[in-house]
Amino acid sequence: MKDRITLRALKWLQRAFVLLSLGLLVSLPPVAHAAETTGTAKTTQYKGLDQQAQSLKKEVMELNRDLLALEEELLFPASTQVAVFVSMDIGSLFELDAVEVKLDDKVVAHYLYTQREIEALRRGGVHRLYLGNLRVGKHELVAFFTGKGPHGRDYRRGATLEFEKQTEPRYIELQIRDVTRNLQPEFRVKEWQ
């Protein structure tokens, strides 16, 4: 009798084994179709959401564009606008720490650069350091660059520009360049026309 029980139990357990094996195999690559049906339905639902989200993001970006334009026109009208940019060409001879800008003997900007920002400058990015207003007429800009020069020495250099502000916006670029001839950094101020 015991043998009969064992035999019947085994028969049932063999059925269970088949079920268990199939249950496990569903998650493996060769029989992955069962899960894909649900996935497709979800994907269709998600595509709708994604398209709406993209459309919203586009609208918000356009709104930001219009708001930035309003902000600039309101706070820095073209007739009085002056912008100061900082750029770096190669920049291997000077490790920039900070830039200070004086307009007509008044400090208008002092900026400490992070390593990430310096890397962005080295790759060709241009940082808008200052945006402000100036009356029409003659003005003087003085920029101070501080950092480490060749051989890790502390370095502080200045550059000056006298310029005439007209009724158009005035863009000024503070350039940091490597001069390979004498292995020294060079600091220049350029007026954009």
Added chain:
Amino acid sequence: MHRRPLTHKTRLTALVAVLCACAVLGAGAYGSARRNESQQVKDPHYGEVLFNFYQQQYFSAITNLLTAQQFQRINHHRDEAELLLGGMYLSYGQHIQAGEIFQRLIDAGAAPEIRDRAWFYLAKIRYQRGYLAEAGDAISRIHDALPGELEEERQLLQAQLLMDRQDYRQAAQVLARMRGQSVWAQYGHYNLGVALIKAGDSVAGTALLEEVGGQPAADEELKSLKDKANVALGYAFLRDAAPARAQARLEQVRLDGLLSNKALLGIGWAHSAQNQNEQSLIPWTELQKRNVIDSAVQEALLALPYALGRLGAYQQSLQQYETAITVYTNEMARIDSSMTAIRSGKMVDAILQHDSTNEMGWFWRMRAVPDAPESRYLIHLMAGHDFQEALKNYRDLRFLTHNLDYWTNNIGIYGDMLATRRLAYAQRLPRVLQDERSRNFAELPAQRDRYAAELARIENTDDVMGLANDKEQQLLARLSKAESALKRLSGHADISASQDKHRLLHGLLFWDVSSEYRPRLWQARKDLKTLDRNLAETQSRREALMRAQVDVPKTFENFAARIVQLRGRISQLQSRVQAMSSAHGHYLEELAITELATQKERLAAYLTQARFAIAQMYDEASNAGRGAK
């Protein structure tokens, strides 16, 4: 088919960003150093966009670029800016806009290498977002081989798309062309094996998987791939009733890898199929000690009493079934609690609670699962594209909410600022007009004309004394008086000496004035010119003032109207972003709930089987008892 796992994606993020930048900017155009003049930034505002872009501040870079385009400040970089914008839209997950831009540029004749890269990245993001047909369309537009490992990645993606369409034969052909030794190529070999098996060529497919599963692996990624190949092979052999081959494959899987549970379970079944029931107890007993949320562990809870039963240890088998029932019941209760927690809407915010809201973008990846009870059931789900892509959108929408909040505050400030300016203008204008009236500016041209006429008369008549200065005029007046007095005294006294003296002084004065006449005439003409200039400036300012009285209120009106319109747009977008965030939150919750429901269903099936097994055993025992009587 296998998609590369999360860990590698994180590492890829930076690489893809750089490649994407190169794709849109032209290879090396903005490398670590600008080497020649033609690569210089020609518009500072374009440089400013790059400054943000290189710091992966894509939203700021895009909005700066759009603003610069609106003000026409980047005319020297028109085409590059469009390419960059397309690339940034891609980085930002905006593949629809990116696609439109790339298509436009390609139609306009973009360089082939840029065109092919653009289509590749577009295909990749479309695939990840579930746009399979669109991804297939993009990848079909790539004409030439991409550089380096990118080509292998393209082949892998193309094969994945074909396998998604169940075109395994075509996928196998694509994968068979992969020749490199990169990690992509290894994935290619694995997928080729799977594709061949699915296409019906199980011999070749198995051989390829055996090759992947048998080769030495140096890094974690390749070790995982090797494990995956061996597990796939092991179960394929088990299904084909080749337990010894299955065991050999499964025993090569690492004991501490992600697939170790599945491998242990399979090893148990391989022993069992070879009637090595005692050996099958070893891996299954080990599995019992492991985390029960794993399906292999759950299955092992049933497999173990099965093996004990086969060994005749019915009492222990019964106990193990009862243990399994307890575990399944507890797990199902935990899953129910997790479902309730997820439905309360806190899951997504918990995932993003330590995430910065400063930027947004497609390259972002979830770095850690939240410390919540439900997380342990959802790790697999959270690593998948469906969840990740929806989560990225949710995160981006959260960023937009902050952005719109910022502008709500600022637009209020600008409104106040405008109101203050209007008030100041209204207060100042009457004062300025009063000042203008008091200065009688209208009379100035007539006065100037009189002055010019007098100067002309002096010049035409050579009226030297007309240019005498005040002191000289006084002296002339005194001499005139003296002359009158001398005339009155004439005939009454000897005034000849005085007359001589008068003549001498008058002559001296005339001499002095005459000698200064030419310089004074020149100076007078110069003064007239200065006066004309000043008058013109005054006139211009008066006209500006007149214009300002018309224009300034119009400007104020224009700003006010823009502020009202923009405020409306902000408010409307805030509502829509809020609704879209909720929709994404619900979608993510639904994904999680579905996943938990699947897990619960599996546990319920195991529970039923365990109960049935116990009932069956009692039934058999009862029948045996009756038979014995």
